[in-house]
Amino acid sequence: MPNTMGDRTKHRILMVSDFFFPNFGGVENHIYSLSQCLLKLGHKVVVVTHAYGNRSGVRYMTGGLKIYYVPWKPFVMQNTLPTFYGTLPIIRTILIREKISLVHGHQAFSTLCHEALMHARTMGYKVIFTDHSLYGFADVGSIHMNKVLQFTLAGVTQAICVSHTSKENTVLRSGLPPEKVFVIPNAVDTAMFKPAPERLGSNEIVIVVISRLVYRKGADLLVEVIPEVCSLYPNVRFIVGGDGPKRVRLEEMREKHFLQDRVEMLGAVPHAKVQSVLISGHIFLNSSLTEAFCIAILEAASCGLLTVSTRVGGVPEVLPDDMIVLAEPDPVDMVQAIKKAITILPQIDPQAMHLRMKNLYSWHDVAKRTVIVYDRALKCSNQTLLERLSRYLTCGAWAGKLFCLVMIIDFLLWHLLQLLQPAVAIEEVPDNILKHYQQGEVSWDCNEDQSLR
Known part of the structure; x- marks a missing residue:
């Protein structure tokens, strides 16, 4: 049960996802930053993810954030192999x-997220789900994923989306009542992403791209856009950071058009070095074909870069109109948007843009809004197994019955575990470890997670 201090409820939150440090991306950054702010608000946060290489077991990170790297290796695309019940114990x-x-x-x-939420709901815990991506409705992969999401959200207490477009997409895909879905945007650490002290006096214009080089991120568009822009503007140079299967196409484009001296390929860029890459540029280019929010745009704007982006998903909600130039995901329209950005570039004040971002987006604000969702979730009434099964039955003629069977088996396995290992036989972790950290009696390395010492 949650503890209370004064009039404020202090939550004990378990964050679960296959995507976390040392892997870097929007989801990983969201979980880490949100967890740090929740810890500062006095809540307890524990993260569960799968093992990464030799990183297995319990680790501690900055602020006393505790991570369980459970001993499962990723199966495909950093995801663990679906087991349904293997993760229950x-x-x-x-x-x-x-x-x-x-x-x-x-x-x-x-x-791991789907399985953990299923087990937690079976055990009577309140569960919250945050959707970070947009999916379609027609292709085979999206149809399969939407059905899985429908199963998970049928038992969820509350859901969070990072944009209004994402909320609409999630509600349509899952059938979740809109009143259960809250919109809380991502944020940016403006203390980490600061602009360069002053612009260089050179007439050269540098356009920065930092993205996974995959189809969904519009890498194929870059192959057509970059040569056209370089032919129109001799003083424009590109810096491309990121790696992926489409990197080969970009390398081929650079060779074909003899742009080796004007297109710099950095490969994968560690998150700690993203800011140093961004401040070397003037324009940030995002060519995504689908995007729920895009934290990279916030990081670039916080560094004082003018953004050119495709008008997809929740991107139009991210920045004010004078800080971004939007284009359709079409090479011709993107070239026109870059032309417009180059003309208005002299009007951009990086320091002023950074200050605006500081006022617009804050992880502390995101954490406070998330706590409101937690408070609301805990006030929801508990549902019996039969009440939850009726919700699963609405997921489809055949899928609904299958979902009910999965939940019934999970319920029976949970009770079997209760008999084999009663809850009273499981040793609880004392809370004074975090208190010792907060009092300075225990220290962690802020740059690299490690075991308690």
Whole structure:
């Protein structure tokens, strides 16, 4: 049960996702930054993810953030192999050991997230889900993912989306009542992403691209846009950071058009070095074909770069009109948008843009709004198994019955575990470890997570 201090409820949150440090991306950054701010607000936060290489077991990160790297290796695209019930024993143990009050899962593509939310709901915990991506409705992959999401959200207490477009997409895909879905945008650490002290006096214009070089991120568009812009503007140079299967096409484009001296390929860029790459440019180019929010745009704007982006998903909601130039995901329209950006570039004041971003987006604000969702979730009434099964039956003629069977088996396995290992036999983690950290009696390395010392 949650503790109370004064009039404020102090939550015990379990964050669950396949995507976390040392992997870097929008989801990983969201979980880490949100967790840090929740810790500062006095809540307890524990993260559960799968093992990364030799990173297995319990680790501590900055601020006393505790991470369980459960001993499962990624199966495909950093996701664990779906087992349905294989994760039940360890998720149950962690929930009891850490005296968790609610479970917060992230990303529709995360297998571990879906399984943890299912087990937590079976055990009577309140569960919250944050959707970070947009999916279609027609292709085979999206149809499959939408059905999985429908199953997970049928038992969710509350859901969070990072943009209004994402909310509409999630409601349509899952059938979740709109009143259960809240919109809380991503944010940016403006203390980390600062503009360069002053612009260089050179007439050269540098356009920066930092993205995974995959189809969904519009890497194929870059192959057509970059040569055209270089032919129109001799003083324009590109810096491309990121890696992926489409990197070969960009390398071929550079060779074909003899742009080796004007298109710099950096490969994968560690998150700690993103700011140093951004401040070397003037324009940030985002060519995504689908995007729920795009934290990279916030990071670029915080560094004082004017953004040119495709008009997709929740991107039009991210920045004010005078800080971004939008284009259709078409090479011709994107070239026109870059032309417009170059003409208005002299009007951009990087320092003023940074200050505006500081006022617009804050992880502390995101954390406070998320706590409101937690408070609301804990006030929701508990549902019996039969009440939850009626909700699963609405998921489809055949899928509904299958979902009910999955939940019934999960319920029976949970009770079997209760008999084999009663909750009272599981040792609870004392809370004074975090108190010692906050009092300065215990220290963690802020740059690299490590075991308690």
